[in-house]
Amino acid sequence: MEKPVIILGAKGIAHSALEIFNSNKVVVFGFLDEDQKLHGHEINVVPILGHTEDDGFLKLIGKKCEAFIAVDDNKYRQFLVKMLNEKRKVQPINAIHETAYVSTDAEIGHGNFINAKVNIGAGTKVGSHCIINSGAIIDHGATLGDFVQIGAGAIVNSNVIVEEDAFIGSGVILVSGVTIGKNARVGAGSVVISSVKANETVFGNPAVAIKK
Template sequence: MENPIIIFGAGSLGQTALDIFQRNGVVVYGLLDDNKDLHGKEFGDISVLGETDDDGFLKLIGQKCEACVAIADARVRKRLVKLLNERRKVQPVNAIHETAIIAQSAGIGHGNLIAARVVVNPGAEVGQHCVIQSGAVIETGAKLGNYAHIGTGVLINSGVVLEEAVFVGTGATLVAGITVGKGARIGAGSVVVENVAAGATVFGNPAQKLQ
């Protein structure tokens, strides 16, 4: 990447993205966050510059800088992607850790954050604007819809289909072949053995719907 990056989000995912870019030798211009308490905070020599809708920084994106959206809340991620698409006519770039292993035949869209030691196996497909945290495994042929959030150490087995904006908590296991509907949430540590309806929240082993 030739241009420096502006990272949207200065929380834990923003800091993860910063580390990924710096390890990859990509210059980070700064971070933006709507939490005013973070403004002026420094991570090494990189500062939190201001809010995510600051025109002074937004106007740099496109010609002089690239953008990366590193925010856990999928609704906020979606809003910022829309803002970048509409106001700056750009797509956010991927942040992929140098230790992630991505099969040659796997498909990776744009705007994804893929953390340390993630494995994406052959034929798997990752959509756009997903977050895949450290050590998660996306098995052969699994499909992640746009805005998926996969927690640390999650195991998504072969052929699993996640529709848009599915959240999978830390350490959960999804058995092969199931489908998880749009916007569903899987609790941390759950073992999911059957399809999950859109919008549902499930936890436990076997995972069951929250009444």
Template sequence: MENPVIIIGSATGLGIVALDIFQSNQVIVYCFLDDNKELHGKEVHEISVMGSTDDDGYLKLIGKKCEAFIATDDTKFHKHLTEMLNERRKMMPVNAIHNRATISGMASIGHGNLISSNVIINTGAKVGNHCILHAGAIVDYQAQVGDFVQIGAGSIINSNVNLANDVFVGSGVTIVSGIKVGKGARIGAGSVVIEDVKAGATVFGNPAKAIGK
């Protein structure tokens, strides 16, 4: 990546993860944009927090002198920032892929994804746009991951699993081969999923069962 990157959304939390990923690839981070005004004018790991997420003075650099990456695990806010970037700058955010992640040359990934260290995306797997794959997550062969999906650290998405858009998978989850998880479903940390999960459902346990009814 030739141009520096502006990290939009958070200068803490996931923003620092993104910063580490870009620096692992010797990509320059130009600045953070964060709506927390207490951070404005300060530095986080030697990178300045220049302004808010809708600051046109910095957003206008995107597509000309800078790329952009959206760093937030709040799906609603993430979608808002993505739409703003598309409308104002006609741009898609770049991927943040750690140099210790392994992605098969026969896999495919979209735009705006955060892929942390030791993630494995295997042959024939497909990851959509704006996903967050935390450290050590595995997406095995021919698994399908939709848009705005979050997969927790150490989780295993086995072969031919299909995760619809907006799915949340906690840390240390195992989803066995061939399972389908519906849009907006949530899977609690440490769960083992052995049957399909309905859209909007929350499941937890080993084996995972629906909760909150």
């Protein structure tokens, strides 16, 4: 990648995103964050330049810089994606750690965070703007929708479907063939042996729905 990167967001996964770009020898120009208290500070010698909606910095994106969104909150992440699409006519780039394995016939969208030691198998489909944390396994034939979050060490077995906006906690095991519905949440360490409905929260081994 020839252009440096501006990272939108300076909390949560932002430090890890910087490490990912460093691992690939990609220059990070700086961070932008909505929290004004962070402005003027640095993360590993890289400056936090200003606000995520500062046109003075945003105008660099697409011409002189690429953009990556390092925000955990899906609603704000979606807002920032829309802003970049509309204001700058660009898509955020992927941040894929050099130690991650991505199969040559996996399909990967835009703006994904794929951390160290992630394994993405043959025939998988990963949408856009997903967060896949360290050591997660996305096995062959699995499908992740847009804005899906996968916790560290989670195992998404073969032919699993994880729909848009779903959250899979750290250490979760999704057995082959299940579907996790849109906006569903699976608690850390759970073993999911049957499909989870949209907007449902499940937890345990085997995972069961938590009453609201």
